[in-house]
Amino acid sequence: MTIIGCPTCNARNRVGPIAHGIPRCPRCKSTLPWVVDADTDTFTAETTASVPVVVDFWAAWCGPCRMISPVLEDLAKSHSGHLKVVKVDVDANPGLATRFGAQSIPLLVVIRDGQEIDRVVGALPRAALEQRLRPVLAA
Ligand SMILES: [Zn+2]
Numbered sequence: 001m002t003i004i005g006c007p008t009c010n011a012r013n014r015v016g017p018i019a020h021g022i023p024r025c026p027r028c029k030s031t032l033p034w035v036v037d038a039d040t041d042t043f044t045a046e047t048t049a050s051v052p053v054v055v056d057f058w059a060a061w062c063g064p065c066r067m068i069s070p071v072l073e074d075l076a077k078s079h080s081g082h083l084k085v086v087k088v089d090v091d092a093n094p095g096l097a098t099r100f101g102a103q104s105i106p107l108l109v110v111i112r113d114g115q116e117i118d119r120v121v122g123a124l125p126r127a128a129l130e131q132r133l134r135p136v137l138a139a
Contacts, residue, residue, distance in 0.1 A: 002036040007077060017045035022081045031081035035073055038086045040093050047111050049084045052136045055109040056087045057102040064123035065106045071126045072108075075133070082137050110136055 004015050006025040013032060015023045023032045038046040038055075047053045056072055058065035069087075076085045090097040090105060100109055110118040110133070120132060
């Protein structure tokens with residue numbers, strides 16, 4: 001369960017994993033920027049979505065991770081309804097880091113329909129990342 005603030009009316013909304021459809025603000029019906037944290041227990045549910053999921057493997061000590069985090073939040077906002085961002089702390093979830101081979105972070109893994117379709121290692125600037133994700137966002 002994640003609390004997501006509505007960018008339109010500022011309502012705070014509780015959003016759980018939604019396998020089909022996208023989260024909307026119950027008050028004003030705006031699509032919500034879909035950024036959630038996941039751990040080993042919630043990972044499968046949170047990465048099961050009808051929109052493409054970008055999994056952000058990060059750690060508190062990783063400087064470039066702090067650069068890419070606001071970029072992802074911004075992309076989630078400008079592409080709300082077409083993208084979900086799932087953040088995984090590799091220190092707290094070493095099993096997930098191993099499973100996805102996250103030796104070097106930040107690592108972004110793009111998942112669509114349960115399948116990895118792309119991965120980006122390192123912090124790309126916003127424009128480059130958006131360009132890279134364009135085919136995913138357009139689908
Ligand atoms: Zn709202």
